[in-house]
Amino acid sequence: MTAWAPPRYAHRVQPHRGGVEEARVAIVGGGLVGLTAALDLARRGVASVLLDEDDTVSAGSRAICFSQRTLEIMGRLGIGPRFLKKGITWNRGRVFFRDREAYSFDLLPESGHEYPAFVNLQQYYAEQWLVEECEVSGLVDLRWRSRVAGVAPREDGAVLEVETPSGPYRLHAEWVLACDGVRSQVRRALDLPFTGQVFDDRFLIADVRMRADFPTERWFWFDPPFHPGQSVLLHKQPDDIWRIDFQLGRDADGEAEREPERVRARVAAMLGKAVPFDLEWVSVYTFRCRRLERFRHGRVLFLGDAAHQVSPFGARGGNGGVQDADNLGWKLAMVLRGEAPERLLDSFDAERVPAADENILHSSRATDFITPKGAACRAYRDAVLELAHDLPLARPFVNSGRLSRPAVLRGSPLNGPDEAPRAAPPGTACPDAPIRRDGQPDWLLRQFGGGFTLLAREAHPVRMEGLRVVELRDSPRPGALHDHSGLAAARLGLAPGECALLRPDQHIAARFATTAPDPILAALRKAVMA
Amino acid sequence: MRLRREPNIADPDALYAALMEAHRGLDEEASRRLDAKLVLLLANHIGDEAVLREALHLARGTIPGQDKAPATD
Secondary structure, eight states: OOOOOOOOOOOOOOOOOSSEEEEEEEEEOOSHHHHHHHHHHHHTTOOEEEEOSSSSSOSSOOOOEEEHHHHHHHHHTTOHHHHHHHSEEOOEEEEEETTEEEEEEEOOOOSSOSSOSEEEOOHHHHHHHHHHHHHHHTOEEEEOSOEEEEEEEETTEEEEEEEOTTOOEEEEEEEEEEOOOTTOHHHHHTTOOOEEEEOOOEEEEEEEEOOOOOOSEEEEEESOTTSTTSEEEEEEETTTEEEEEEEEESSOOHHHHHSHHHHHHHHHHHHOTTOOOEEEEEEEEOOEEEEOSOSEETTEEEOGGGTEEOOSTTSOHHHHHHHHHHHHHHHHHHHHTTSSOGGGGHHHHHHHHHHHHHHHHHHHHHHHHHSOOHHHHHHHHHHHHHHHHHOGGGGGGOOSOOOOOOOOOTTOTTOOOBSSOSSSOTTSBOOOOEEEETTEEEEGGGGSTTSOEEEEESOOOOOOTTOEEEEEESSOOTTSEEOTTSHHHHHHTOOTTOEEEEOTTSBEEEEESSOOHHHHHHHHHHHTTO | OOOOOSOOOSOHHHHHHHHHHHHTTOOHHHHHHHHHHHHHHHHHHHOOHHHHHHHHHHHHTOOTTTTSOOOOO
16 A cells, blocks of 8 residues: 655745735634634635645644544535545444453444444545645635734734745734644734643654554553553554554653654564554654633634643544534624624634533543552552453543543523423534435435524424424425434434424524424524524 | 441441451552552442542541531431
């Protein structure tokens, strides 16, 4: 198999007429999150200028576990099937302690979803596909080798100082989305504090190319004989690439640990001498769990790692950032079209700050378990792992990363009533389910389009402005979705005659016992802060 | 339910001796691990988070809500 080669994107010289160029939306940073935001806006008909200081996708595999919710978002953006085709689907995790397996677990994937719980995929593939789709959309002005050197916020947006190989220029954008990562230049330019917990342990990530007959599983070792006193993670990616993550401890020398020979020795000790391998990518890192106090600062909004940073355990960095973009896209599009007041964007803070806190909490707890500080913490950690071998009661305590679940936006100011609480309360991302349309098998989440949807079970709601009505029927009927398995109604908690109001990001905004229009229209207004 | 505060062990001397016996011959680290296992096993058996948190505070010497009205059982 030939190695993947990074694409190189050309820097196009901008025709400067002097003065300040105008744009409605500027996105700073063309990584996973910035590109997702750009494509989401493009799908809603909103043009943007995307500025990236590099001329290619990310180096190394970086984020590798794409969660079901991320895959559903990519599905909505039209590239979900590519993730399924190229990515590696896995369900089983194994935990080892010292020289034996402690236990294994199944993610217990529920059937009846278009996308699995996780697929593993190098981040650069996702970015490459997003770039392609942004280009095809004709609405994303991708500007490579364009570094944002200064940001001057104003009432009506911000003026960006852009440096390029063909000279600097100024760009005034009505809205700026800062998606420029953990070392965000925009965040620094605005001098915003980025605070939280620092973890001292160093980690080594090695992406290794090898032909190995390990099963497609997530393997996590605590204190293994080949790397005593530390933890190791092994995870499979496409193209015969394997992610290996070595905990190095606090006193490790980052420079020395990056030396290829040193890395080779560590990998060889783990795999045994018989397995030949090539090193693809190596990185040594420490990490922090921190966030900005607020993600909206006037006309500048922060997404992804620029807004919040988590440890890698639990697959919450990339997935969290994609959910930020999912949350913001429809709101910004409605504000730009004059369909919602600007204060709708405050709900980006109200919804995504708690989501970031949830990710930070899980990620910090996993890190504390994996890297115990002090003798008491280690005693508890080892006690859990020793008990886990024989006693299932101890296994829920083992924390090698609680894998990302979609945030439930409880307490969001956009949530309306739940007149018939059963499953999936307001704020939940709508669960997928198999359905039939005109006799053909299809998926529920593909039926909603880009706006607000009223999903009604066994009911025929009147026409309401600003709402697309989708009928869910227990038996086949032309133009309606046939819930042949009953899973759609069960997962949404809809009894006959009830309906759910779904937002453009497929989150449930409210649930109603009847299809009487007044409460539905009131909830619709609340969901856009009208 | 609240944490039981009255004696509840039929033969306290025997239990105490059994605890000491369990630690005999263990180094500091192994002793700690033993205690941790005991805590985890008993915590799982009790299963009542309010009781466990009360025990945690009692052990730490930080007893919240002590000045509040007694809880109704």
